[in-house]
Amino acid sequence: xxxxxxxxxxxxxxxxxxxxxxxxxxxxxxxxxxxxxxxxxxxxxxxxxxxxxxxxxxxxxxxxxxxxxxxxxxxxxxxxxxxxxxxxxxxxxxxxxxxxxxxxxxxxxxxxxxxxxxxxxxxxxxxxxxxxxxxxxxxxxxxxxxxxxxxxxxxxxxxxxxxxxxxxxxxxxxxxxxxxxxxxxxxxxxxxxxxxxxxxxxxxxxxxxxxxxxxxxxxxxxxxxxxxxxxxxxxxxxxxxxxxxxxxxxxxxxxxxxxxxxxxxxxxxxxxxxxxxxxxxxxxxxxxxxxxxxxxxxxxxxxxxxxxx
Amino acid sequence: xxxxxxxxxxxxxxxxxxxxxxxxxxxxxxxxxxxxxxxxxxxxxxxxxxxxxxxxxxxxxxxxxxxxxxxxxxxxxxxxxxxxxxxxxxxxxxxxxxxxxxxxxxxxxxxxxxxxxxxxxxxxxxxxxxxxxxxxxxxxxxxxxxxxxxxxxxxxxxxxxxxxxxxxxxxxxxxxxxxxxxxxxxxxxxxxxxxxxxxxxxxxxxxxxxxxxxxxxxxxxxxxxxxxxxxxxxxxxxxxxxxxxxxxxxxxxxxxxxxxxxxxxx
Numbered sequence: 001x002x003x004x005x006x007x008x009x010x011x012x013x014x015x016x017x018x019x020x021x022x023x024x025x026x027x028x029x030x031x032x033x034x035x036x037x038x039x040x041x042x043x044x045x046x047x048x049x050x051x052x053x054x055x056x057x058x059x060x061x062x063x064x065x066x067x068x069x070x071x072x073x074x075x076x077x078x079x080x081x082x083x084x085x086x087x088x089x090x091x092x093x094x095x096x097x098x099x100x101x102x103x104x105x106x107x108x109x110x111x112x113x114x115x116x117x118x119x120x121x122x123x124x125x126x127x128x129x130x131x132x133x134x135x136x137x138x139x140x141x142x143x144x145x146x147x148x149x150x151x152x153x154x155x156x157x158x159x160x161x162x163x164x165x166x167x168x169x170x171x172x173x174x175x176x177x178x179x180x181x182x183x184x185x186x187x188x189x190x191x192x193x194x195x196x197x198x199x200x201x202x203x204x205x206x207x208x209x210x211x212x213x214x215x216x217x218x219x220x221x222x223x224x225x226x227x228x229x230x231x232x233x234x235x236x237x238x239x240x241x242x243x244x245x246x247x248x249x250x251x252x253x254x255x256x257x258x259x260x261x262x263x264x265x266x267x268x269x270x271x272x273x274x275x276x277x278x279x280x281x282x283x284x285x286x287x288x289x290x291x292x293x294x295x296x297x298x299x300x301x302x303x304x305x306x307x308x309x
Numbered sequence: 310x311x312x313x314x315x316x317x318x319x320x321x322x323x324x325x326x327x328x329x330x331x332x333x334x335x336x337x338x339x340x341x342x343x344x345x346x347x348x349x350x351x352x353x354x355x356x357x358x359x360x361x362x363x364x365x366x367x368x369x370x371x372x373x374x375x376x377x378x379x380x381x382x383x384x385x386x387x388x389x390x391x392x393x394x395x396x397x398x399x400x401x402x403x404x405x406x407x408x409x410x411x412x413x414x415x416x417x418x419x420x421x422x423x424x425x426x427x428x429x430x431x432x433x434x435x436x437x438x439x440x441x442x443x444x445x446x447x448x449x450x451x452x453x454x455x456x457x458x459x460x461x462x463x464x465x466x467x468x469x470x471x472x473x474x475x476x477x478x479x480x481x482x483x484x485x486x487x488x489x490x491x492x493x494x495x496x497x498x499x500x501x502x503x504x505x506x507x508x509x510x511x512x513x514x515x516x517x518x519x520x521x522x523x524x525x526x527x528x529x530x531x532x533x534x535x536x537x538x539x540x541x542x543x544x545x546x547x548x549x550x551x552x553x554x555x556x557x558x559x560x561x562x563x564x565x566x567x568x569x570x571x572x573x574x575x
Contacts, residue, residue, distance in 0.1 A: 050575070057416075058419075059573040060572035079422040082422045083422045087417075089420075092413075093412050093413030093414045093416070106313065107417060107421060109311075111421045112311075
């Protein structure tokens, strides 16, 4: 069941597997994405996110298993499915000699209709100049063009591979608002990312992929408890490691002179209060990579085996 | 077929088409203007006959006399234009699918409700139109030349038939390029294979005439079915064009099936 209580399945995979010679890119993926939710597909580089998306788009064919979108088989009903799907590739390639407007017109006509008014509205919201040739656009502006072409036909399902790469923070915020609107309209988004904070901000549920295997499907709130941050405090006097070790969510404490390093998950309130007992000279705070989270919390054990244990 | 890809492909190549049309029409007029000097010099025929058989074979010039308008046109247009313009056709054929796939733009095209077979057919049709327009421009050049240059009395029916056979050879090259590009998957590999196939096919057909063993292999060459020389001499043969037409249909069918079955490159 989805986060919003809607159980209409928009994307469903059955033991979807893709092998390239000796490389198992995706193994036995069973996944359901529900109407009206924004589903984040998380994983480090090479985890199988793009492979999954390319299988869903029928760009590549499964070694075994199958997938359905809106109840239709991706292998046999690809063109019919794509009437209802918007797609943003991870490495967006466009026609350099066309302007933004010509690009949208071309892709719109391939879809059967170029909704010029809405496309212009989206471009304006993202601050995109459609009269420049694509080859003259920066990477960020090309990405904006990619987002507009994905959304302009108001598809029932949007499949986006790393949609915010190259976007500046303000444009990201605008894009997040657009996603909120899409969610309110009851449309569905399947987006891949390796940015944990982005997924926390935008998604209802996340699937976590590692080495071609689905490790976990979680509601975003659960993921927040799983994620940890690494903190370093530079103090005026040597701290007591024990005082920090006993704080909730704190682990892996080490002290070197006046510097204390530790990991913390969950709320920071207790850590801040403990640190306030010292004269704090500096504070470093960094989020771990997904790879570190996986190694810390999931190890090498795949999703289905942990669930059945 | 809604023709969106076809129109886009033609629009993208409009300047290339224009350049080829003007270039070949100009070349035809230039040939015609030079011809009177050749016509009055029978020694050119003697020079040609003095060439070793292998050279005459390479120029596919065993039937014609260079001092006649038909023979001169064949030697200077019919023999090497298929190779020369063929380079453009191969480049376009490689760009059609393998080029778009390598750049990644094919992903966006196929993210729309366009089935793969239609992408192949619209791209193929667009380049067919390109070839047709260039061949028609050449024909217009020949018509203009026969009216403008006295002494250049070309049989325009024979010329049309020669151009028709050339058009088919070019379409075979196009169909073969698209098939190879889909099967080879890499544009560079496909380009290398095509260069080998075209040169190999041409040389096999030409040299095969001089060698009994190779002669039996000549039907493997698609140039074997190119009867432009015979057309210029007024000998209309239908089986060569028929074989070319069948090759185009078969190769396009293979391209559609192979492209439909395989994974797109990342």
